[in-house]
Amino acid sequence: MAISLETKKLANFIDGKWVEGSKATAVINPASGEEIVQVPLSDASNVDDAVTAAKRAQKKWALVPAPQRAELLYRVGNLLKERKERLSQLLTMENGKVLEEARGEVQEGIDMAFYMAGEGRRLFGQTTPAELKNKFAMSQRVPVGVVGIITPWNFPIAIATWKSFPAIVAGNAVVWKPATETPIMAYELAKIFEEAGLPNGVLNVVFGTGQTVGNAMVHHQDIRVISFTGSNDVGRNIAADCGRQLKKVSLEMGGKNAVIVMDDADLDLAVEGILWSAFGTSGQRCTACSRVIVHEAVKEELENKLLAAMKDLTIGDGLDPSVKVGPIINRAGLEKIKDYIGIGKNEGAKLLEGGYELSGSGYRGGQFFAPTLFTDATADMRIAQEEIFGPVVSLIPVSSLEEAIEVNNGVSFGLSSSIFTQNVNRVFQAQRDLDTGIVYVNAGTTGAEIHLPFGGTKGTGNGHRDSGVQALDVFTEWKAVYVDYSGKLQRAQIDVD
Numbered sequence: 001m002a003i004s005l006e007t008k009k010l011a012n013f014i015d016g017k018w019v020e021g022s023k024a025t026a027v028i029n030p031a032s033g034e035e036i037v038q039v040p041l042s043d044a045s046n047v048d049d050a051v052t053a054a055k056r057a058q059k060k061w062a063l064v065p066a067p068q069r070a071e072l073l074y075r076v077g078n079l080l081k082e083r084k085e086r087l088s089q090l091l092t093m094e095n096g097k098v099l100e101e102a103r104g105e106v107q108e109g110i111d112m113a114f115y116m117a118g119e120g121r122r123l124f125g126q127t128t129p130a131e132l133k134n135k136f137a138m139s140q141r142v143p144v145g146v147v148g149i150i151t152p153w154n155f156p157i158a159i160a161t162w163k164s165f166p167a168i169v170a171g172n173a174v175v176w177k178p179a180t181e182t183p184i185m186a187y188e189l190a191k192i193f194e195e196a197g198l199p200n201g202v203l204n205v206v207f208g209t210g211q212t213v214g215n216a217m218v219h220h221q222d223i224r225v226i227s228f229t230g231s232n233d234v235g236r237n238i239a240a241d242c243g244r245q246l247k248k249v250s251l252e253m254g255g256k257n258a259v260i261v262m263d264d265a266d267l268d269l270a271v272e273g274i275l276w277s278a279f280g281t282s283g284q285r286c287t288a289c290s291r292v293i294v295h296e297a298v299k300e301e302l303e304n305k306l307l308a309a310m311k312d313l314t315i316g317d318g319l320d321p322s323v324k325v326g327p328i329i330n331r332a333g334l335e336k337i338k339d340y341i342g343i344g345k346n347e348g349a350k351l352l353e354g355g356y357e358l359s360g361s362g363y364r365g366g367q368f369f370a371p372t373l374f375t376d377a378t379a380d381m382r383i384a385q386e387e388i389f390g391p392v393v394s395l396i397p398v399s400s401l402e403e404a405i406e407v408n409n410g411v412s413f414g415l416s417s418s419i420f421t422q423n424v425n426r427v428f429q430a431q432r433d434l435d436t437g438i439v440y441v442n443a444g445t446t447g448a449e450i451h452l453p454f455g456g457t458k459g460t461g462n463g464h465r466d467s468g469v470q471a472l473d474v475f476t477e478w479k480a481v482y483v484d485y486s487g488k489l490q491r492a493q494i495d496v497d
């Protein structure tokens with residue numbers, strides 16, 4: 001029996017109050033085409049209200065000792081744990097990912113809560129010797145102030161926790177714009193914060209479009225950091241706008257991730273890794289595998305094994321436990337995938353399996369796309385260079401590890417990569433030379449754990465990381481403090497004797 005929401009219309013959460021927007025739009029279940037709830041389409045004045053509340057709340061919140069701020073995150077973690085099943089079902093309804101994956105995503109949020117709560121007792125700075133006698137020197141992390149977070153629909157709760165939890169434990173206040181496709185996780189998380197006793201204004205949720213709400217956040221002078229996960233085009237514009245305002249910005253903008261399969265690989269394991277990372281979440285992960293760089297000696301065998309395994313992929317509503325691949329988020333996403341099938345064929349890649357939309361009685365009003373396998377792709381083809389964000393994977397044959405690494409690195413993104421090999425020398429060479437932020441050995445390209453840094457090189461981002469202790473660098477400033485207890489003026493670099 002599916003879970004239902006107690007409201008037909010979500011509201012913004014501003015200064016601890018639930019505030020309706022003047023306009024609203026429907027949130028559609030991508031597996032059925034049915035409306036689940038209405039979400040507000042807010043405007044710049046809602047953003048301004050949220051920032052005003054956040055600014056006021058942050059001053060007090062920063063003075064709460066960090067271990068106490070952390071206790072609140074423990075409570076949030078416990079509530080997430082209690083509601084894991086409810087949240088997972090709602091997540092499948094709004095995003096489409098299969099229930100098992102939804103549970104995994106909610107678990108990422110739970111893990112992040114307990115991990116970042118632990119940081120409340122660390123938030124380490126450094127004490128260091130000073131150059132001069134009777135002088136003390138240290139550095140410490142301090143909150144930035146009001147931070148803006150903009151999160152995508154593909155991981156509506158996990159990514160939100162990667163950003164909001166470190167921001168809050170570090171003493172900031174947050175203004176959050178979730179994706180309009182998946183606002184239910186934001187609504188539920190805000191309710192959990194409210195119940196956990198977060199002071200009014202420390203977390204504010206403003207629903208709406210990027211053009212209106214996102215833009216107002218990026219240009220608001222009292223928001224000092226923007227942390228964004230989403231498309232490359234939008235991210236570049238945000239970075240340019242923030243650059244002009246000298247606003248700190250952290251970006252995560254996707255990948256063109258590859259699995260390398262060497263001639264000594266355990267091919268059955270490689271097939272499992274490829275299937276899970278290429279077709280899980282219908283390929284709609286930043287970390288999804290969309291290229292398989294295969295040694296020519298095992299190419300045919302791998303193709304055959306992949307084709308056989310793909311036959312078992314049941315496609316449909318993620319709430320059905322027999323389904324392995326859920327729907328595509330919306331019509332625009334599906335049309336983009338279809339375009340890339342045409343592009344791949346025109347470029348001369350060979351379509352081995354899939355390549356079409358699934359419709360008909362079993363699929364109700366949802367958008368579904370058949371898991372797709374191209375082979376004989378070359379590294380420079382558009383299907384091997386551009387992010388498709390769907391269940392489409394292209395095999396690229398190579399003849400050596402060096403060539404595999406060159407192909408892996410020859411794209412404008414650098415999020416995740418993987419190698420299947422039994423040879424320890426190749427393992428170490430690959431982990432050194434693959435120029436991605438995440439490298440897997442004998443596993444697919446997905447499945448990052450929250451206590452490690454998440455992000456990538458080149459077009460994937462701008463040098464910052466989500467999650468891990470590194471996320472604190474986005475949401476804190478470093479302050480260097482010198483205490484001179486000599487009782488006289490000591491000039492640095494001069495009075496050294």
Ligand code: UN1
Nearest residue numbers: 155285286287446447448
């Ligand atoms: C994303 O696709 O943006 O590593 C996040 C993974 C997940 C997170 C993916 N833990 O695949």
